[in-house]
Amino acid sequence: MGKAVYGIVDWLMQAITRLLTGLLVFAVLLTFANVVARYLFSTSIPAADEIEIYAMIWMTFLGAAVVTRRDNHLRMDVLLTALPWRARYVLQLVEQVILAGVTGFAVVPSARYVAGTYALGIRSDGGQIPIWIPHGALLLGLGLIALLALLRVIALALHPEEARPAGVPAQGAVA
């Protein structure tokens, strides 16, 4: 059961990663094309800036869900790695409960906001893009993070040995 659920989750995360990778490449090419259009044809691609920003917003919030699944968020883990196993386990459990609770809480106003903009048919100034699309990224991202945290709580409660080992700092974007 657990394996099947995580199989679906990982399939979903992979699909999201592919989508976001495509969005990044698209945003780069669109920005480049806009520069070329400006200098070679004295024109610019309508709403290019808006579309690129929306791509980044999707990358951020949906990407954050993927990073949550990979347990790779930036954190200050000096104290955490120095703690004994049991304390680390309890802290991780508490962290995931708070993560599920806070992101679940934030989903509510987010859902209202997105539903409101959808109902009112609000569109962006430049490209007339329905603004529920970029705002929906926040709703979807937070919702996925809440769901992933909930699954992690269940996994940690049932299998304490899955707690993150000591000395495993979040890798990545430290500039």
Added chain:
Amino acid sequence: MSFALGVLPAALLLLGFPIFLVLLTAVSVALTFFMNVPLAALHQNVYGGIDAFPLLAVPFFIYAGELMGRGSVAARLGEVMQAGIGGARGSLGLTTVGTATIFGAISGVSAAAVATIGKLMLAPMRKGGYPDQFSAGLITAVGAIDIIIPPSIPMIVYGAVAQESVPRLYAAGVLPGLLIAGLLACYVVWFARRHGIGGSQPFELPRFARALARGFWALGAPVIILGGIYGGVFSPTEAAAVACVYAAVVTRLIYRELSLKDILAAAQSTVFFTAQILIIVACASAFAWLLTVNQVPSAIVAWIQSLQLSQISVLVAINVLLLAVGCVLDPLSAILLLTPLLVPVIKALGVDPIHFGIIMTVNLAIGLFHPPLGINIFVAQTVLKLPVTTIYRGIIPFVALYLVALALITYVPEISLWGVRLFLAKS
């Protein structure tokens, strides 16, 4: 309210919770229990934090650096440096400093520079007679130049939070970056003389010309990025996108090193980095809004003014705070957490916020390799396969050199602001 704004985030941060969660929790608790504001403010402020065109430069510059780092760009830059420096005493150490400085003008990611330069330079330096301790210290420390020399990811984030111009910050970062590189170079030469370490092959014009030809396209990247920005051709975001396309073309079509799959793999890891950074930017924006509406920055300014401290003593205190924070927190998170609090203070004291952006970046750059927890130490340990104690011992003189540079940069604003006037005279 002080619970939601101070005690709770500090406790969660110390307990090692993800930084975005620390900020989101603080905002959620404040809105629910201490403020009479519609909850829609949460959504609007988190979303609004990254709804900004300049922030697009973050993923773009990371992507350009990823592409350049995966090919032989750094190796080719190293060859040009080595051939140019020739047989001068300490030439291999100087090549390390020079390559890191030029690589810094392509990539704004410090850990990538340490990994790339480390793989490239440790073996030749060992062969050239440099003790591992010195080489490890130098390689670990030079990476920090990459976030001071533009393009710099922390400067983009500082610019977004402090609402300052990124091109001005970039212009201000050039001379401080070169100052640090110069100090490191002087130390390398002194060390080589003291330990009787000679140079490598003497300068030969044909060899230099060959290296220059091999590294021509690699050298083109910083010219396009910095020339584009300061020449008024591109905005930093556009320069970053052009750099991505340039990097893809050079590594795929000219050097024929990366496949399409590699280019997409670089994009994928960029997406992860971007999400790690920008989710914090989004939540920090909501937290900064919370601080502002509760007048926390102005209360801090009033408190500091009541102490009647001089500008210099406040800057000393801020430097100590930033160095301490930089030892335990990555630069981007530190900038996001502290900028909304510190910028009003330094503005009230008459410090230029562009100059302060450089002070902050240099402080946090030191944190990247400061023992015991600087992330670059662990990157170097992985790449160089040396005991961490060797790296710790090797780093100490370089920490001291960076502190000298920090003091100069802090108390001589012209080192930063001269670059703004030089590169952006028309604006």
